[in-house]
Amino acid sequence: MKKKFHLMDVNELRQEREHALERMDVLIERAGKERRFFSPHEAAEFDQLEATVNEIDQELASREAKRTVDPALLPQVGDHQRGTSMGGPLERSNGLLAPEQRLADITPPPAGASTVGLGQFLRGVFTGAWDAETRALGIGTPSAGGYLVPEPLAVQIIDLARAQARVIQAGARTVRMDSATLTLPKLTRDPVPSWIAEHATVTESDPEFGSVQLEAKTLAVLVKVSRQLIEDARPEVEPILRNAFAQSLSLGLDKAALYGAGTATEPRGIVNTSGIVVYDMGTDGAALTDYKPLLQAYQLVLANNHTPTAAILAPRTLVEIESLTDSTGQPLQPPAILRDLRMLPTTQVPTDLTHGTATNASDVFMADFANLVIGVRTQMQVLPLQELFAANLQVGFVAYLRADIALIRPGAFAVIRGIIPPA
Template structure:
């Protein structure tokens, strides 16, 4: 308790006693000599306390005026923060790509009106970055340009769904849509020489990996019932994000693995980058010795090319790995027990349904890929454009034409540009004519 408060409490107590005596006298009673003496003492006490209170208040005002800030370094954990700026860390736990999904939803909900989409985003409580992106980006004939930082979220999030990205294929920026990577095609001649012998003069032979931006378009159908939830709905955003990532990642797989380039329209895949001497036909038999030699041969071709093997592994159809998983040696033991840990002959494997199992004349063949994927490059422009339509049609996985209008859907079109290629084609080996496991689906 401060001194001023204590003195005021004592003065209030003395005043209560004084008022009691005054009330008694005003009621017609006569005060005794002792009571008169007490009344005089109380008057003097109240006067003294009032003087003390005045002096104490004056001292407090002077102390406050002359106060100096404390040394905050010695304030301790419970000390006042003073003028020290607050350090606040905000962690955004939203799924990567959510902001792009929110932009897509708002554009679709606003019927393509970008300014209305920005107002919808603001009124729905979405992040200021989404509102600003919709407000400041100029719409073009092809749609709304997604800011580079948001587009990068989507591209980086394709890593788990795209096999080659998850294996470690390296992304590169395509400046003005083009990128050239020199590679060594032939080495210099090095050797020991004797006295008075000429040194062989040779030079390295170089070639280029040329990446050129090729248009990748994804169509994401969104139910109009979902668009009715115009507020911030993590569940709705997650559905849009999942559809976008899955469709884009799967199409990247089928393109980067098996595309023939389609006359330069799409990137060329591993199957058509691999040199002829690295394409091996699987044996007709299915004995352990034959299969092991075949798999080892694929590995050996990459190893003999002096590949770094920094991010090597297998890519195959689920049918192929399930057959190898069930394969037994002469003692009844699993031939490749490490498959349970996600490896085959010491290297990780990844499965893709984008590798067909209906190839060949009989419609029952598949393929197996082994390579050093750190030597593969994905060129990207880093740009993404969104557009929408409620009247357009699209084809489903079976090739059937679906009307978005008839299904009460809104189609969101996402367009980006990329290209793919290995720097050294010798770092890729492909096994073809793989019929193992065809009876498993009979």
């Protein structure tokens, strides 16, 4: 029976969407580990789950489109706490997209264009045999930089990568870049109100505005696929291929958002952005013995008039937190303000960082992640590596897109540095 999504509130819709995506990941992972295609039953289930996600996305987009917030405005304290987002109307170019919104909703396919699957496209890149459907889209001839992926297909992969990226799950927003650079406004100082007597002059306190510049940089990934899989390019392999590309891109976005060096070729990540707040575990690091470091980081964000939406951390650190015990050996219960905070583990947070004499340190990122913006160009290119992996009957595909990352308000980000494992 079809669910009545229009009767659900936003949180219920997001939970339903997350459950569907988790089940899709289970199906893909199972088939991938067993090196087989979907069974007819699995294929039908995957299609139904994908349809459910699309319906929920459409419902969320429809609700978002009714909002009148200008997408150029910045996130304000408390907005995410009410279950709303600052994405702005989807019809607007360069609108900031909330995590649940899709680039596909603001990137309609060209009029009359057919839908080309990733398997079809990669088979054409690999064999040079393009069918009528793909030729109609004008692909089959590489440019100097590779084969240009049809935009509707590229956007599907980017949206799937966004869905898997931890920083997006934590609340980071996305903006489509229609050129190599994009300037976003940011509020650098809030206006200060004051109480006044009757007929008294109001004290002037103007807000200060600045800007943040996004400059598209190249993110490249290498995906190896068996030659038989590409030559067959059956419909069942589409989700597996999409997920392989998207997962690689999502890891690259996470790594850059957290640790990017801010060079000419790499975005500037959180740890290398001035203005963030840091809680240090000590000269040579220290193990977590209670929730105090997490509470201190939470307080640092609150002190800058923001409320953390999530914490991103290494899997090792998450297990250490879950293993905390009290004096009687019983599991240590987290304080109330941390109980509902999402803890998102990722291997993109290292556990071999140097902190003083320690060489096994790690970090925790706690922030209002709505203040992190990822700018993405929707053009994506693919280059085949025909011979490099031929001995293993594989073909490599180098896929790359252009993106950049910026923090609108650095004070919304706290990093706990120097967490080492218990002795």
